[in-house]
Amino acid sequence: MVNARRLTHPGGCEIGPRPIDLHLKALRSLGAKINDANGGYITCETDGLIGCDIYLDYPSVGATENAMIAAVYARGDTIIRNAAKEPEIVDLQNFLQKIGARVTGAGSSVIRIRGFEKKFNNVEYNVIPDRIITGTYMVASAITGGNVVIKDIIPEHIISIASVLRDIGCQINIKRNDIQIVSGSKLESVEVIRTLPYPGFPTDMQAQIMALLTLCKGTSIIIETIFESRYKHVDELLKMGANIRIDGRMAVIKGVGRLNGAQVAARDLRGGAALILAGLAANGETFVSGLDHIDRGYYKVEEKLASLGADILRN
16 A cells, blocks of 8 residues: 655755755655655655665755654665764664664664564653753853853763853853853954864854854854855844854854844844844844744743843843
């Protein structure tokens, strides 16, 4: 019996080309019949997936996850090569193992899955803390001259973020699953930050760290290697008095003495978070529109920041 599904092309933030060819290639390798030239719709059919050897041309998190989930339902063994290594991949493996699937290797470049033929177990599972939300609140402490403790985190997941904040001049104290961020009295620029797949500095923290660098003494450089249109927040930061120049995938940020409140618009999720952070440190009032983007990744962000003493309201 053939199972068929029809769905639209995925959306998300407009931060440059985000092709799903890797996802479709992996599913086709497993035996799915996919038609993606159908007026904006994707039609998928299968009469059963078969385990295989999958090589991802790029270690995409989403493609790795989709391949893992599909391979669990395939007959036989599947090997995913050049797999993403992000903590979320390991967390997915842990969940799949708990429900009874046979998956190993997550966190390395090769993941092995043995197809599962029985019913899965019903389980309760707690997902890992969000490392990008953690990083955003770390920057919030730094940009406001704060002293904040974030609890229930996984320290190794935010090492690259903590390292950059230390270089800027913040004091970072880690104790078990808590992290304390004490903003330095003099925040300094950093030579180069290059976004990279995990364990490198995450592209999802690029905008937030840029907001902080606008107030650091000296000149910093960010090179965005993952997405080619991830600087849409720059024009909005310029409205607030930032000094930023874009040259292709490189951003040159010269620190200024202060930012000024302005009316700005979030054009994507992380860029919107950066504008909120800049608004926390700016003189005067900042009005951020486009909250629908921000709400996709931050639950009641204004309430959490207000609990730390921020003067922030949602209209």
